[in-house]
Amino acid sequence: MDKIYIASDNERLDTIIYKHYGNLENFAEILAFNSHLNAILRAGDKVFLPDIKENVVKKEKTLW
DSSP states (O other): OOEEEEOOTTOBHHHHHHHHHSSOTTHHHHHHHTTTSOSBOOTTOEEEEOOOOOOOOOOOOOOO
């Protein structure tokens, strides 16, 4: 389920994303999802934090 975070004055989107997801791997995707926001947020700005599926890479088993 997607979440909505209500920002405080002078918060930054990258800081919020890091706190929520624990990394910035999907920063560009989340930034595009929140294109209505400025770099420095104002109190009351709504930041949409979508559910992101982790990319799981399966390694093939080989003899070498």
